Amino acid sequence: MKKVYYIAALSLAFSLLSQGVCHADNPVVQTMYTTDPAPMVYNGTCYLYTGHDEDKSTWYTMNDWRCYSSTDMVNWTDHGSPLSYKTFSWAKGDAWAGQCIPRNGKFYYYVPVTQKSGGMAIGVAVSNSPTGPFVDALGHPLAFTGTGDIDPTVFIDDNGQAYLYWGNPNLFYVKLNQDMISYSGNIVQVPLTTSGFGARTGKSDKRLTLYEEGPWFYKRNGMYYMVYAAGGIPEYISYSTSKSPTGPWTYRGVIMPSQGGSFTNHPGVIDFKGHSYFFYHNGALPGGGGFTRSVCIEEFKYNPDGTFPTINMTKTGVSGTGNLNPYVRNEAETICWESNVKTESCSEGGMDVCNITNNSWIKVKGVNFGSGATSFDARVASVNAGGNIELHLDSPTGTLIGTCPVKNTGGWQSWVTNSCKVNKVSGIHDLYLKFTGSSNSYLFNVDYWQFSGGNATPTNPTNPTTLNNGWYRIKNVHAEKYLQVADNIGRATQNVEIDSSSGTDGQKWYLNNIGNGLITLKSALGNFMLDVCGGANDDGTKVEIYNAYGHTPQQFSLKPSSSGNSYVITTMCSNGTKALDDANYATNDGSNVCEWSCTGGDNQSWVFEPTNN
Structure with missing residues (x-):
């Protein structure tokens, strides 16, 4: 995440280069601007932690972090904000790029914030759940050098030793203790050599190497990888490798060229369910640019020697790793793509979908209806006249299989469950929940939905045992x-x-x-x-x-x-x-x-x- 000095005119120029958006699957989130992706695989789920660019920002106006999760990499559940800079009593702003990691049955979120006393510092927050809420683990910064303390990345090696890297323009690291909220030894500044991080040419900021910021540190097949934003404005993504977690490093080249109209970038790399994924951000959403960025994902395959191929930004996104089961409760905020909706905290827990207007819709990808659905339930709330949830297959104007009416419930958080019959549908389809109504204002909110029929009734357990109520x-x-x-x-x-x-x-x-x-x-x-x-x-x-x-x-x-x-x-x-x-x-x-x-x-x-x- 670029936070340092460059020409304002250049910033404006790049903000005008945002890409148009078609009904593909990149960016991942469309309800708000998300940035600085930090994916985490835990117990069969990919959790995606992001920064949050405020709407219409003309600078890095970022007040909280966001959390999303997916089991199939295409439908993402919005868990809201697990952490804000306000969580840290010693901070006054700037919720910039961080990373979360599990250990000891807890989750540790390392983030940079601006201190009330001045200067960026690295804080650490902890939670019992990957979706938060997180609390300040220390009551003071974990690490502070006074020189560009931003963009922390964290990794636990096979022997249990954890490392925290961070920094712009320098690259620092510490060895974290087992408790994950303290470290042993001194803060170490990594030698940024041209052999380790590439030679910079033609730039005026006098940095010798390509390393800029946004490091992402991990290990794969015995090789340590440092992936980072490189080269200055506009940034691209490069990487270096080492046989040791602390170097020396060898520069390996460019992974992702400068693309996407956001003039900064930030990588995240994971393996999930047998596939490799590269996370990044760009300015692809409407109104997007250098200060209103959006997280995207590309699938890739490592070269046989473990090096990266060139990865270009696309609007297509990735293929799913599985299908969605419609016969269980599905959160309305589990979304592949949407048009003109937002999310908010729900009085019944979690989030709900709000700000719904006539012809708004939500796409859920790869829904497996099995042998056939016959009915549909939705948890809804409205102050106004309400409207309808139209159920379409494969496009917002595709086959209509059912219409669920919604009436005034007495409040935007006064929830009722409405039902409707559906024309029997089977097989795998993209499901579009299209919202219609005559009101010129918001129609209703939706918390969750579920189909019945087909595979709705679970197989009775074999030889179940009964205990007394x-x-x-x-x-x-x-x-x-x-x-x-x-x-x-x-x-x-x-x-x-x-x-x-x-x-x-x-x-x-x-x-x-x-x-x-x-x-x-x-x-x-x-x-x-x-x-x-x-x-x-x-x-x-x-x-x-x-x-x-x-x-x-x-x-x-x-x-x-x-x-x-x-x-x-x-x-x-x-x-x-x-x-x-x-x-x-x-x-x-x-x-x-x-x-x-x-x-x-x-x-x-x-x-x-x-x-x-």
Whole structure:
């Protein structure tokens, strides 16, 4: 992220070069301007952390960071803002490029902000959930040199040693301690040699090498990669490699040429579900430019020797890694592409889609209707006359399979569930939710939607076991710790984990038999149920609590395990093929619980201990 000095006229010139947008899949987010991508793979999900350029910015006006997630790389769920510069009491602004990483059952977000005392510094925030909220871990900066302390990148090596790199115009690093919020030794300045980072020519800022800013540090097949914005305005992306995490480095060339009309760039690189992805930003959205940027993704393949091919920016984006299941709850803010909608915080937890006007629409890519859907539900709210949700296949004007009416509900956050029949549809299609109405103002808000029929009814669990309705504490056999809501906070999307016995409400669950061998588990913290995030059927899916509505993501069955008087808790969004899992056989307090393919092991075995509420 370029934050230093250049000619204002040049900035304006590049801001006029933004690309037009067709109905492709780049940029990834269209509801706002996003920048400085930092992807993180965790438990079968790609989390995308970004900066946020404010609308109509004429400078780097950035007040918070945003978080999105996807299990298929094309449909992205908006989780809102997990962190703001205001989270840091010692900061006064500038939520610039950062990176998040998991460790010790927690998530550490390294970000630069401007200190109230002056100068940029690196802070660190921590959360029990990848989607936040994050809190300041220290109450003061983690690292400060007084010279361009921006753009941190973090990596944990195979031996457990973590490294934090950052900087513009210099490149610094420290060795982080196991706690991830302190470091050992001194801050080290990397020698920026021309052999390590390329020779700069024809520039007036007197830097000797191509290194500019925005480093992205990782390891692959025994090789360490440093990918970074290079060359000055307009920036391109180059990279260097090393056999050691601290160098010496060898310059390898340009990955992405100067393109896209944003005059800065920032890389992020991951491997996910057998594919390699390159993240970057440009000015491709309407109104886009150097201060209103947008995150994009390209798929690529490494050369046989591990070097990068040339990667050019496209509007096409990437192909999906799977199909979306319409027979579970799907958040309205899970979007591949949209036209004229926004997102906001929802009173029922998470986010909702708002600012809907006549002929606004949302595209959801690769929806697998299986043998055929017959009905549609949507959670909606409106102050005005409402309108309709038209369900189209493969384009906003494609085959109309159903129309769901929406009326005034008494408030923009007064939610009701509306239903409609649909013409039976099967197979895989792009789904367009097209919003229509006669009002000249906003029509209604949408929280989530779900189809029924076809594959809607899960396969009944094999030989389900029934326990009496009532309150239980649920103990993991392997860890000998209890299923609990993180931090004992009753809030939609709050993470579920294991912890030592405490007797708090966060460790109490009401088991309710709902028929056909299925149960729900309601938290004692309020009207929240144990929930598989997004109703996903993927190993590593987050387990959380969510507003109690009792649909498939909140339905489970019990199967006797081989570990004595204990049970495997299988998920119905997987048709009973996956179970609640003590991730990685962890035993630490606060260790994560996720959905994972059934093994019947001790880490998937749970003892139900009756208790009082």
